[in-house]
Amino acid sequence: MNMLFAAAPNPFDVKAALLAGHAQHPVIVHFPIALFIASAVFDVVAIWRKQPLLAVVAYFNLVGAAITVPFAIATGLGAWRWQLEGARLKGNLELHLICGLTSAALILVLCLIRSRLRAKGDSPRAAYFAIMALGLMMVTLTGHLGGILSGVETP
Numbered sequence: 394m395n396m397l398f399a400a401a402p403n404p405f406d407v408k409a410a411l412l413a414g415h416a417q418h419p420v421i422v423h424f425p426i427a428l429f430i431a432s433a434v435f436d437v438v439a440i441w442r443k444q445p446l447l448a449v450v451a452y453f454n455l456v457g458a459a460i461t462v463p464f465a466i467a468t469g470l471g472a473w474r475w476q477l478e479g480a481r482l483k484g485n486l487e488l489h490l491i492c493g494l495t496s497a498a499l500i501l502v503l504c505l506i507r508s509r510l511r512a513k514g515d516s517p518r519a520a521y522f523a524i525m526a527l528g529l530m531m532v533t534l535t536g537h538l539g540g541i542l543s544g545v546e547t548p
Contacts, residue, residue, distance in 0.1 A: 417471070417472070424457075425461040426458075428455070429454070429528065433528075448516070455504050462501060463497075466497055473490075495531050499527060503525060
């Protein structure tokens, strides 16, 4: 009986949790996704309801997404290095990387555009929302591919 309990991992072992090569990316990636989607929703509602305060909320959600994007990229690249030992990517994994980097670039570009608009006191225009729509599509495609790769979704 003691052998059973001795073999069980310690649930409070922080080092084991933080250094698990596969665990960080699926957890961390949800932060930029959620913050970016929340930013888009708040932007649309701010225009629909004519509430400038919601546009401020949208801006800070977008900044949060831009801040967390590098962590999502780093953990994804780390998982590739640890799990696949840097092997050449192909198929859905390669497509997931391309879509993820494209999504990250779109989020960062939108944050830059929005920061400049905020500094001038201007509101976002149609081009901003077109890029945001493209970003939402890319984030959705990236997440879908990530779900297939993780086994959550079946192809």
